[in-house]
Amino acid sequence: MDLVHILVVGLLLGGIYGLVSIGLNLIFGVIRIVNFAHGEFVMLAMYGAYLCYATMGLDPYVSTLLVVPALFVFGVVVYRLVLQPLHNESSMQIFATFGLLIIMQNVILAITRGEGYSVPSKAAALTFGLGDIRITTSRLVIFLAVTATAVALHVFLKKTLIGKSIRAVTQDRQSARLMGINVERTYTITFGIGAALAGLAGVLLSPIYSLSPGIGGNFILAAFAVVVLGGLGSVAGAYFGGMIVGLVEALAGYYIDPELKQAIWFLIFLAVLIVRPTGLFGQVGAEEIGFREQG
Amino acid sequence: MSPNEEPPLIPETNRPAGSILSGRRTTILYLAGLGLALVPFLLLSRDLFWLNIITYTYLFAGLAVAWNIIAGFGGQFSLGHGVFFAVGAYTTSRLFLTWGISPWLGILPGALLCAVLGPLIFLPTFRLKGSFFAIATLAFNEVAFVFANYMESLTGGPRGLQVPFRAAFVNMIFADPRHYTGLMFGFMAIAVAISVVLMRSRLGYYLLAVREDEDSARAAGISVTGVKLRATALSAGLTAIGGGLFAMYVRTIDPISLFTLSDVGVKFALLSLIGGIGTITGPVLGAFLIIPLESYLRALFGGAGPGVHLVLLGFVMLLAALFMRRGVAGAIDAMRRRWRHRNQQR
Numbered sequence: 001m002d003l004v005h006i007l008v009v010g011l012l013l014g015g016i017y018g019l020v021s022i023g024l025n026l027i028f029g030v031i032r033i034v035n036f037a038h039g040e041f042v043m044l045a046m047y048g049a050y051l052c053y054a055t056m057g058l059d060p061y062v063s064t065l066l067v068v069p070a071l072f073v074f075g076v077v078v079y080r081l082v083l084q085p086l087h088n089e090s091s092m093q094i095f096a097t098f099g100l101l102i103i104m105q106n107v108i109l110a111i112t113r114g115e116g117y118s119v120p121s122k123a124a125a126l127t128f129g130l131g132d133i134r135i136t137t138s139r140l141v142i143f144l145a146v147t148a149t150a151v152a153l154h155v156f157l158k159k160t161l162i163g164k165s166i167r168a169v170t171q172d173r174q175s176a177r178l179m180g181i182n183v184e185r186t187y188t189i190t191f192g193i194g195a196a197l198a199g200l201a202g203v204l205l206s207p208i209y210s211l212s213p214g215i216g217g218n219f220i221l222a223a224f225a226v227v228v229l230g231g232l233g234s235v236a237g238a239y240f241g242g243m244i245v246g247l248v249e250a251l252a253g254y255y256i257d258p259e260l261k262q263a264i265w266f267l268i269f270l271a272v273l274i275v276r277p278t279g280l281f282g283q284v285g286a287e288e289i290g291f292r293e294q295g
Numbered sequence: 296m297s298p299n300e301e302p303p304l305i306p307e308t309n310r311p312a313g314s315i316l317s318g319r320r321t322t323i324l325y326l327a328g329l330g331l332a333l334v335p336f337l338l339l340s341r342d343l344f345w346l347n348i349i350t351y352t353y354l355f356a357g358l359a360v361a362w363n364i365i366a367g368f369g370g371q372f373s374l375g376h377g378v379f380f381a382v383g384a385y386t387t388s389r390l391f392l393t394w395g396i397s398p399w400l401g402i403l404p405g406a407l408l409c410a411v412l413g414p415l416i417f418l419p420t421f422r423l424k425g426s427f428f429a430i431a432t433l434a435f436n437e438v439a440f441v442f443a444n445y446m447e448s449l450t451g452g453p454r455g456l457q458v459p460f461r462a463a464f465v466n467m468i469f470a471d472p473r474h475y476t477g478l479m480f481g482f483m484a485i486a487v488a489i490s491v492v493l494m495r496s497r498l499g500y501y502l503l504a505v506r507e508d509e510d511s512a513r514a515a516g517i518s519v520t521g522v523k524l525r526a527t528a529l530s531a532g533l534t535a536i537g538g539g540l541f542a543m544y545v546r547t548i549d550p551i552s553l554f555t556l557s558d559v560g561v562k563f564a565l566l567s568l569i570g571g572i573g574t575i576t577g578p579v580l581g582a583f584l585i586i587p588l589e590s591y592l593r594a595l596f597g598g599a600g601p602g603v604h605l606v607l608l609g610f611v612m613l614l615a616a617l618f619m620r621r622g623v624a625g626a627i628d629a630m631r632r633r634w635r636h637r638n639q640q641r
Contacts (some may be wrong), residue, residue, distance in 0.1 A: 101609075106609065270435075
């Protein structure tokens with residue numbers, strides 16, 4: 001296996017991490033909630049894709065149109081019912097999202113009785129060659145999707161009124177409120193978008209992974225690493241952070257030991273956290289804002 | 296303070312030595328509380344099902360108390376205490392398996408190791424605050440999980456370590472399960488006692504000062520990092536002892552049972568939060584509520600399908616988070632204050 005091949009594998013893997021992380025980073029960066037249930041949102045969307053396939057025979061790429069809006073609504077409901085009442089109670093929010101994680105995982109487990117599912121997609125199974133490297137469509141689609149999402153989200157945050165209000169609330173909640181921005185609505189929309197992005201990730205990942213209720217756990221810690229590595233609340237950070245984690249995992253897996261690849265990117269993550277806690281693209285000082293100072 | 300007002304951010308029960316919580320009376324109250332904690336053990340000591348649950352309850356109460364030292368009193372919301380738990384468990388079992396060192400002694404090197412290791416790995420992370428600190432410590436847990444799987448000669452890798460059943464007092468292996476229950480009760484009592492002593496010591500006051508306002512604490516001449524490190528050493532050492540006891544009780548440990556977040560690292564936090572974080576009694580109350588509830592639900596709904604009991608437990612957690620922000624201890628405290636207030640008005 002040559003270096004180019006490893007780099008391609010790493011970038012495609014990075015696309016997966018980036019896609020899962022973008023929504024998490026938005027929620028983390030704007031609302032300052034550590035959403036432990038984010039991986040379960042992804043998992044839920046995967047089962048949503050399965051449901052669309054089983055009942056209507058839809059290809060997962062088509063069911064994106066149904067599952068992503070559904071996850072947006074789900075996110076809004078969860079935020080309104082559970083997280084908004086706990087506003088200013090960061091440790092209780094961690095606790096509540098962990099409760100959500102347990103509920104979602106086990107509801108799915110109870111419904112499916114632990115049976116594994118897979119979502120077949122004709123389009124996703126195609127492979128094509130790039131030189132002598134074979135790439136499956138499903139992974140390429142994810143890479144393209146994360147790139148498009150990052151660009152779209154960036155434009156959305158910079159140009160649209162909602163995007164601007166999200167950025168204003170992130171910078172200074174009080175001043176934003178004084179300027180007439182509805183802070184709670186902005187938070188609700190942000191959480192909805194974050195959940196919808198998790199939904200997109202879940203649907204696009206469903207042809208690659210076989211579905212299990214605990215699959216969210218495979219993504220969530222990687223996603224946290226990406227978020228911290230890239231920088232709190234930074235779209236570019238999630239994108240490039242994902243790529244870095246993917247590349248490190250591929251390189252370390254090949255040159256050091258496949259069993260240790262995760263430990264190595266966690267060590268890098270810790271090193272970044274210590275040397276540059278704002279992450280590679282984050283705003284300086286963001287990490288200093290602790291639980292109490294948020295009020 | 297009128298009863299309609301929101302309770303202050305930090306519940307009043309945090310007072311290490313207030314007007315009613317001082318001196319001999321408190322000591323008697325805590326002893327009475329511990330005595331009360333013995334009641335289920337005495338009542339149900341013949342029922343093996345409940346005995347197992349009570350044993351776990353005592354153990355996890357002690358572990359939650361240990362976690363609460365740095366997380367509740369010090370405000371450093373660690374999700375990496377699974378590392379110390381695992382180091383304690385592995386050290387005790389490894390010393391016993393390889394050199395036949397009695398766990399009564401073998402538990403100490405693990406605790407000392409963690410008392411050094413804990414401050415060492417937390418030192419770089421103490422710059423981080425709030426959720427950043429939580430996530431960084433979570434990462435420690437994951438790194439340790441990977442290494443525990445990898446270092447097979449030390450940890451037995453994914454298969455783990457099995458301690459053979461050779462019942463003897465010196466081996467800390469008992470034929471009578473009640474002895475384990477007593478052992479775990481002792482652990483819990485020691486952890487509570489350390490908490491009580493700590494909160495009346497200079498270090499305890501420093502710790503509260505650091506939690507409330509680091510800058511002011513520093514301005515008052517407190518070495519903020521030094522205080523955090525000492526509290527971490529204490530908390531990590533106690534957690535390692537709990538890990539060692541756990542290893543001798545279950546006698547089979549593997550990375551999954553030691554590092555699974557919802558069973559270990561995050562559970563300490565959940566128990567403390569549900570009972571009342573930053574209070575001495577809170578973590579114990581949390582363990583007494585959640586551990587039996589969890590086991591009971593599992594027994595009750597285990598046949599209804601996989602995961603049903605955990606769905607219910609998740610809902611209990613969610614409701615507790617929404618409606619008991621200060622935990623059980625906070626709710627009791629608010630009730631007591633309201634009652635006292637009413638009496639004063641008469």
